[in-house]
Amino acid sequence: MNQEFIKELADIVGESNVYSDEVMARHITFRVGGKTKYMVDITGEEELKKVILLMKNYPDIPYYVIGNGSNMLFTDDGYDGLIIKISNKMADVDIHDLRIVAKAGAMLSRVAKLAYEEGLSGMERLSGIPGTIGGAVAMNAGAYGAEIKDIIVCAKVLDRETGEVFVLEKDELYLSYRHSVIMEKSYIVIEVILELDHGKHEDIKEEMDRCTCLRKEKQPIEYPSAGSTFKRPEGYFAGKLVQDAGLAGYTVGGACVSEKHCGFVINKGNATAKDVLDVIEHCQKEVKNKFGVDLEPEVRILTKIT
Numbered sequence: 001m002n003q004e005f006i007k008e009l010a011d012i013v014g015e016s017n018v019y020s021d022e023v024m025a026r027h028i029t030f031r032v033g034g035k036t037k038y039m040v041d042i043t044g045e046e047e048l049k050k051v052i053l054l055m056k057n058y059p060d061i062p063y064y065v066i067g068n069g070s071n072m073l074f075t076d077d078g079y080d081g082l083i084i085k086i087s088n089k090m091a092d093v094d095i096h097d098l099r100i101v102a103k104a105g106a107m108l109s110r111v112a113k114l115a116y117e118e119g120l121s122g123m124e125r126l127s128g129i130p131g132t133i134g135g136a137v138a139m140n141a142g143a144y145g146a147e148i149k150d151i152i153v154c155a156k157v158l159d160r161e162t163g164e165v166f167v168l169e170k171d172e173l174y175l176s177y178r179h180s181v182i183m184e185k186s187y188i189v190i191e192v193i194l195e196l197d198h199g200k201h202e203d204i205k206e207e208m209d210r211c212t213c214l215r216k217e218k219q220p221i222e223y224p225s226a227g228s229t230f231k232r233p234e235g236y237f238a239g240k241l242v243q244d245a246g247l248a249g250y251t252v253g254g255a256c257v258s259e260k261h262c263g264f265v266i267n268k269g270n271a272t273a274k275d276v277l278d279v280i281e282h283c284q285k286e287v288k289n290k291f292g293v294d295l296e297p298e299v300r301i302l303t304k305i306t
């Protein structure tokens with residue numbers, strides 16, 4: 001443990017926001033995974049910039065940004081670096097007319113609720129995605145035919161290479177299916193501006209409730225997971241391929257393919273990350289053998305030395 005490094009982090013974000021040997025299962029929705037050597041909970045834009053600048057002095061310590069950890073998997077041997085968590089401590093949301101300015105750590109559900117209260121429509125279908133707005137832009141999150149791409153105006157980002165902060169307009173974000181320039185260039189999202197439409201409160205609520213019901217009915221949200229485990233292969237649905245390969249309920253240790261929705265690998269209670277990874281690998285192998293289709297994980301997998 002590098003005590004000097006820990007002290008420098010604490011000087012930036014305060015002692016209570018710095019963790020060492022933190023169990024990552026506590027910070028990701030899959031509830032699996034080992035310890036990260038260091039973790040910092042980011043409290044604001046200036047603090048984020050300072051932490052990134054600090055990392056230049058520690059080139060041997062790798063770092064990785066997470067939001068709510070709802071699309072993440074850490075291996076059981078943990079992560080030998082710094083996890084920079086941007087979530088509820090950097091989550092202010094302001095609304096001006098049709099525009100919403102949200103810090104990266106704001107949860108989609110909260111932004112959607114505030115939009116509803118203001119009579120703004122456009123976030124209803126995204127409201128049930130359990131991630132931050134920063135993570136949603138990085139992944140171009142989407143649900144029920146809507147994507148972040150449909151409502152985003154621009155994002156303020158930090159380039160981790162140069163330390164520069166700049167604004168990327170919608171077209172410059174290159175948002176496509178679960179992909180963005182943020183991922184390609186390892187930019188860090190600081191703030192996002194969305195533009196919605198005026199809507200009637202009752203219509204907005206009805207659409208949000210409809211999507212919530214669909215999720216409860218079709219998805220195993222009663223178990224820890226990272227949502228859809230695999231990306232949708234062109235021309236197919238991942239869940240259907242897994243189901244047709246006869247893998248519904250396929251289990252390794254505490255992890256299994258959900259019988260409710262075969263596109264979800266779930267943690268039935270005491271899964272290890274290895275159990276989850278074994279289920280993923282088996283699905284990939286069987287689907288490739290039976291249908292010749294490659295399943296690419298949508299969930300981001302972080303190993304000890306990524």
Ligand SMILES: Cc1cc2nc3c(=O)[nH]c(=O)nc-3n(C[C@H](O)[C@H](O)[C@H](O)COP(=O)(O)OP(=O)(O)OC[C@H]3O[C@@H](n4cnc5c(N)ncnc54)[C@H](O)[C@@H]3O)c2cc1C
Nearest residue numbers: 067068069070071131132134135136141142143189226227
């Ligand atoms: C039950 C369940 C249902 C889900 N349903 C959906 C769905 O319908 N549609 C969908 O698209 N997804 C869904 N997901 C997956 C997940 O919620 C989304 O991908 C979400 O956008 C991830 O946000 P996050 O804050 O949790 O990001 P994390 O999981 O913490 O990180 C995901 C990726 O984003 C990057 N990232 C996070 N924050 C930032 C930032 N500030 N700047 C730069 N990069 C960042 C990380 O480095 C990582 O690569 C679901 C997950 C669960 C558990």
